Amino acid sequence: MARSNKPIVWGPFAAGGTLTAFLTPALILLTLLAALGHAPDLLAYERLHAVASHWLAKLVIVGIVFLSLWSAAHRLRITLYDLGMRADALVATVVYLIAVAGTLAAIVYLLRI
Amino acid sequence: MSERVVELEVLRYNPETDSEPHFQRYSVSCEEEWVVLDALNKIKETIDPTLSYRWSCHMAVCGSCGMMVNGEPKLACKAFLRTFDGVIRVEPLAHFPIERDLVTVIDDFVMKLKRVKPYLIPKQDKPVSEGEYLQTPAELKKYKQYTLCINCMLCYAACPEYGLIPNYIGPAAIALAHRYNQDSRDGGRDERQEEIAATEGVWDCSFVGACSEVCPEHVDPAGAIQQVKIKSMVDWYKEHLMPWVKK
Numbered sequence: 001m002a003r004s005n006k007p008i009v010w011g012p013f014a015a016g017g018t019l020t021a022f023l024t025p026a027l028i029l030l031t032l033l034a035a036l037g038h039a040p041d042l043l044a045y046e047r048l049h050a051v052a053s054h055w056l057a058k059l060v061i062v063g064i065v066f067l068s069l070w071s072a073a074h075r076l077r078i079t080l081y082d083l084g085m086r087a088d089a090l091v092a093t094v095v096y097l098i099a100v101a102g103t104l105a106a107i108v109y110l111l112r113i
Numbered sequence: 114m115s116e117r118v119v120e121l122e123v124l125r126y127n128p129e130t131d132s133e134p135h136f137q138r139y140s141v142s143c144e145e146e147w148v149v150l151d152a153l154n155k156i157k158e159t160i161d162p163t164l165s166y167r168w169s170c171h172m173a174v175c176g177s178c179g180m181m182v183n184g185e186p187k188l189a190c191k192a193f194l195r196t197f198d199g200v201i202r203v204e205p206l207a208h209f210p211i212e213r214d215l216v217t218v219i220d221d222f223v224m225k226l227k228r229v230k231p232y233l234i235p236k237q238d239k240p241v242s243e244g245e246y247l248q249t250p251a252e253l254k255k256y257k258q259y260t261l262c263i264n265c266m267l268c269y270a271a272c273p274e275y276g277l278i279p280n281y282i283g284p285a286a287i288a289l290a291h292r293y294n295q296d297s298r299d300g301g302r303d304e305r306q307e308e309i310a311a312t313e314g315v316w317d318c319s320f321v322g323a324c325s326e327v328c329p330e331h332v333d334p335a336g337a338i339q340q341v342k343i344k345s346m347v348d349w350y351k352e353h354l355m356p357w358v359k360k
Binding site for chain 1: 273274277307312314316319321343346348
């Protein structure tokens with residue numbers, strides 16, 4: 001049997017999953033704190049805006065956004081398959097395109113900073 | 114020792130007379146500390162000698178008595194009656210064809226097990242006069258957990274992917290392939306990868322994790338499968354992005 005090419009899509013999924021596992025809880029906590037008006041000064045909007053204006057920070061943010069979106073897209077694809085949706089090629093195309101579109105949007109917004 | 118009457122609803126199927134399986138109810142008086150297998154044995158000895166099921170060791174070592182107990186794959190010798198309320202429903206292992214009553218046809222699993230070559234393939238043969246293949250405790254620890262598999266197939270009955278995709282090689286076979294791949298004395302990984310790095314190998318797994326939950330020996334096949342995925346991914350990137358790197 002031929003070895004599968006699935007690692008192309010699975011690699012970013014696994015990397016994104018690991019990232020989200022660590023980052024999402026922290027993001028939720030920070031968002032809640034910000035909503036309550038208690039975001040620490042270090043993470044204030046102006047400061048984060050300044051960080052995001054550096055090209056290296058932009059690169060890192062794009063990487064994080066892409067991997068997280070890709071991970072969610074892949075998980076959704078697998079879940080839909082498990083739920084009985086057998087049009088896997090169509091589902092895969094749609095969800096991966098959404099992840100890519102989200103990444104492109106992040107790039108556009110970051111370039112405007 | 115106290116006795117109580119236990120109600121069992123057992124799936125019966127005789128291919129010579131039945132067009133499809135049906136349930137049969139038995140009331141059997143059991144000791145408090147009995148397991149489902151004891152109840153089945155008592156039924157066979159005192160009520161219905163035609164009831165068919167596999168068992169051998171009665172101590173969770175042989176892996177023969179796997180069956181669905183109230184819908185969950187369990188070893189009948191490890192499923193204590195006192196942990197169930199009401200009628201206990203006993204069926205053959207899910208996802209396998211029924212041969213007779215609680216006996217399943219396991220050919221599919223056996224063929225898959227053969228395909229992954231679950232035995233040592235030495236890097237190079239050496240004559241007996243050169244002595245043993247030595248191994249450190251740390252090297253043993255890398256694969257010991259996966260040697261505990263008793264081929265009971267509970268993981269196959271629990272795996273929804275195996276139910277959906279019959280060609281999927283499945284948890285136990287992949288965990289055993291991983292066991293030999295992790296062995297410092299082994300050099301057969303390349304041959305096994307042909308099977309387990311295929312689409313029908315690890316990539317049909319969606320990491321539901323049910324295999325590890327039902328495993329009576331705590332082999333953690335789901336963990337083994339994820340490790341194989343990561344290693345296969347590294348292989349793939351090396352092969353396609355860095356073809357100049359030798360394997």
